[in-house]
Amino acid sequence: MKKLQIADKSFESRLFTGTGKFSSAGQMEEALTVSGSELVTVALKRVDANDQKDDILSHLKAPQFNLLPNTSGVRTAKEAVFAAQLAREALETNWLKLEIHPDPKYLLPDPIESLKAAEELTKLGFLVLPYIHADPVLCKRMEEVGAAAVMPLGSPIGSNKGLKTLDFLQIIIEQSNVPVVVDAGIGSPSDAAKAMEIGADAVLVNTAIAVSSDPVNMAKAFKLAVEAGRMAFEAKLAQPINHAQASSPFTSFLNE
Amino acid sequence: MNSFVEIFEQHSWEEQKTSIYAKTNKDVEQALNSEKRGIEEFKALISPAAYSYLEDMAALSHQLTQKRFGKTIQMYAPMYLSNECQNICTYCGFSLDNKVRRRTLTNDEILREVEVIKAMGYDHILLVTGEANQTVGLNYFKNVLSLIRPHFSHISMEVQPLNQEDYEDLISLGLNTVLVYQETYHKEDYKKHHPKGKKSNFNYRLETPDRLGRARVHKIGLGALFGLEDWRTDSLFTALHLGYLERKYWKTKYSISFPRLRPFSGGLEPKVEMTDRDLVQLICAYRLFNEEVELSISTRETENFRNNIIKLGITSMSAGSKTNPGGYAIEPQSLEQFEISDERTPKEIEAMIQAQGYEAVWKDWDRVL
Numbered sequence: 001m002k003k004l005q006i007a008d009k010s011f012e013s014r015l016f017t018g019t020g021k022f023s024s025a026g027q028m029e030e031a032l033t034v035s036g037s038e039l040v041t042v043a044l045k046r047v048d049a050n051d052q053k054d055d056i057l058s059h060l061k062a063p064q065f066n067l068l069p070n071t072s073g074v075r076t077a078k079e080a081v082f083a084a085q086l087a088r089e090a091l092e093t094n095w096l097k098l099e100i101h102p103d104p105k106y107l108l109p110d111p112i113e114s115l116k117a118a119e120e121l122t123k124l125g126f127l128v129l130p131y132i133h134a135d136p137v138l139c140k141r142m143e144e145v146g147a148a149a150v151m152p153l154g155s156p157i158g159s160n161k162g163l164k165t166l167d168f169l170q171i172i173i174e175q176s177n178v179p180v181v182v183d184a185g186i187g188s189p190s191d192a193a194k195a196m197e198i199g200a201d202a203v204l205v206n207t208a209i210a211v212s213s214d215p216v217n218m219a220k221a222f223k224l225a226v227e228a229g230r231m232a233f234e235a236k237l238a239q240p241i242n243h244a245q246a247s248s249p250f251t252s253f254l255n256e
Numbered sequence: 257m258n259s260f261v262e263i264f265e266q267h268s269w270e271e272q273k274t275s276i277y278a279k280t281n282k283d284v285e286q287a288l289n290s291e292k293r294g295i296e297e298f299k300a301l302i303s304p305a306a307y308s309y310l311e312d313m314a315a316l317s318h319q320l321t322q323k324r325f326g327k328t329i330q331m332y333a334p335m336y337l338s339n340e341c342q343n344i345c346t347y348c349g350f351s352l353d354n355k356v357r358r359r360t361l362t363n364d365e366i367l368r369e370v371e372v373i374k375a376m377g378y379d380h381i382l383l384v385t386g387e388a389n390q391t392v393g394l395n396y397f398k399n400v401l402s403l404i405r406p407h408f409s410h411i412s413m414e415v416q417p418l419n420q421e422d423y424e425d426l427i428s429l430g431l432n433t434v435l436v437y438q439e440t441y442h443k444e445d446y447k448k449h450h451p452k453g454k455k456s457n458f459n460y461r462l463e464t465p466d467r468l469g470r471a472r473v474h475k476i477g478l479g480a481l482f483g484l485e486d487w488r489t490d491s492l493f494t495a496l497h498l499g500y501l502e503r504k505y506w507k508t509k510y511s512i513s514f515p516r517l518r519p520f521s522g523g524l525e526p527k528v529e530m531t532d533r534d535l536v537q538l539i540c541a542y543r544l545f546n547e548e549v550e551l552s553i554s555t556r557e558t559e560n561f562r563n564n565i566i567k568l569g570i571t572s573m574s575a576g577s578k579t580n581p582g583g584y585a586i587e588p589q590s591l592e593q594f595e596i597s598d599e600r601t602p603k604e605i606e607a608m609i610q611a612q613g614y615e616a617v618w619k620d621w622d623r624v625l
Contacts, residue, residue: 047619073621083625103507104508105509106548
């Protein structure tokens with residue numbers, strides 16, 4: 001299978017993961033290891049980067065884990081830029097998952113603030129992966145201001161509802177010149193496989209793994225589903241056919 | 257709409273109470289089976305009819321809470337700064353007419369307390385006072401916030417209601433969350449329990465979350481004090497309040513607490529008892545009604561209750577709490593607001609949480625936010 005390239009990094013695994021909601025940092029590490037994930041997002045607010053013994057960070061030391069700090073908790077572009085700079089310094093990476101959700105109930109991203117922040121952060125040398133609505137125009141605008149990838153949502157974050165935005169995701173994938181990572185809402189391995197089948201470059205999964213009663217096996221299931229979906233996409237899916245091709249009432253006269 | 261008072265005035269206590277108690281098994285089943293639950297469903301879930309559905313409610317609440325919050329419980333510690341108070345509240349150890357020695361912590365004392373609380377592992381703190389505007393007013397709070405801001409990632413306050421400008425000042429100094437409980441939404445009864453002091457102004461207190469919302473605070477905590485009036489009706493009004501605030505101040509987060517009256521020296525016996533079973537029902541009902549609201553439980557509750565509530569919908573907890581000013585380092589075991597029930601240390605609570613397959617979260621905010 002083709003490797004995924006984002007900026008200067010290439011990834012064997014197209015499954016990106018999160019670090020929240022696990023019952024312990026040890027279990028998180030075990031699940032993420034099995035998932036094969038090479039890009040792991042970490043909320044700046046959850047870690048203390050100055051603490052050598054920080055529970056989450058000390059379980060993400062393995063070399064395959066590239067950290068993707070996120071700005072969860074910020075409500076404006078200004079706050080996001082500030083948080084991003086601290087994250088870069090603390091976690092020593094210029095990769096950033098930009099999340100601006102002023103609405104703490106459904107955690108839906110603010111498109112206007114996100115675009116402003118993405119533009120500014122790119123100028124400041126960040127590799128910005130913005131979490132946004134499945135809005136094809138916004139994705140193009142993000143591309144124009146220099147986003148390294150776009151991360152449209154499949155359905156509200158943490159909802160496990162799957163690809164409610166499917167039609168828009170397909171337009172985004174068709175039009176995008178940067179990698180498309182389907183983030184948020186992926187509830188089951190079949191959702192992840194579906195996202196990969198339609199041509200998403202990667203998916204980001206957290207809740208569905210962390211909250212499962214067996215996170216380690218669920219991580220493995222997602223790994224396999226993402227691989228299967230990608231393989232199917234590369235092998236070109238057969239188109240569904242809704243009718244038998246027995247006769248050609250419109251054109252059979254041509255054969256007479 | 258300018259404040260919740262307008263909605264409050266459209267709802268009569270007696271009518272609401274009657275409608276809760278009139279809910280039937282069918283209403284409860286309908287509420288359990290709906291996808292989105294509104295205020296009528298909430299009424300059914302807190303009604304006596306829901307009693308026999310408690311196990312179903314608990315299973316759903318468990319599942320919804322895990323989906324949103326994961327297998328985690330956030331930890332916080334209260335720090336009492338002062339027990340001076342100009343109010344008479346019939347149920348409170350700090351009440352003006354209660355003969356206890358009064359104390360307000362100095363800068364040096366606060367820092368000594370902070371040191372002990374930090375050593376317990378805490379990074380989220382809740383500051384608590386009585387209401388004594390002359391000595392423990394805006395300037396005192398501003399000073400305290402500047403003093404402790406470097407030591408904590410998240411600072412909450414449970415003090416007297418303030419005006420919008422004062423809240424804005426404090427938020428700019430690092431205040432993240434304000435808890436303000438209405439105590440009871442029964443207006444006449446409220447007057448009986450708060451006969452003297454600024455707190456006797458029911459509407460000013462009722463409009464406090466509106467002032468907080470306008471001041472753009474990050475999080476507002478609501479609740480009623482159970483034991484004063486019918487807990488079901490008080491909870492219904494709390495839920496109405498929550499629903500109103502969420503729609504109006506949509507950038508703010510909300511939490512609910514469930515204080516039950518606890519004994520204190522010279523105190524009042526609960527007028528209306530709320531059993532453990534009642535409280536479990538209420539916690540589950542809130543979760544089914546609102547999947548995103550944070551639900552908090554304090555050391556007022558017993559060990560056994562707290563051990564068993566972890567999986568049922570609660571998202572945050574205190575442990576090792578002292579409810580008197582200086583209780584951690586300066587003056588243990590005196591001048592308390594109320595007696596706590598669960599005296600286990602934060603480490604013991606963490607171990608209990610872990611044993612249930614949950615993680616105790618000490619840091620989930622950052623002072624840069």
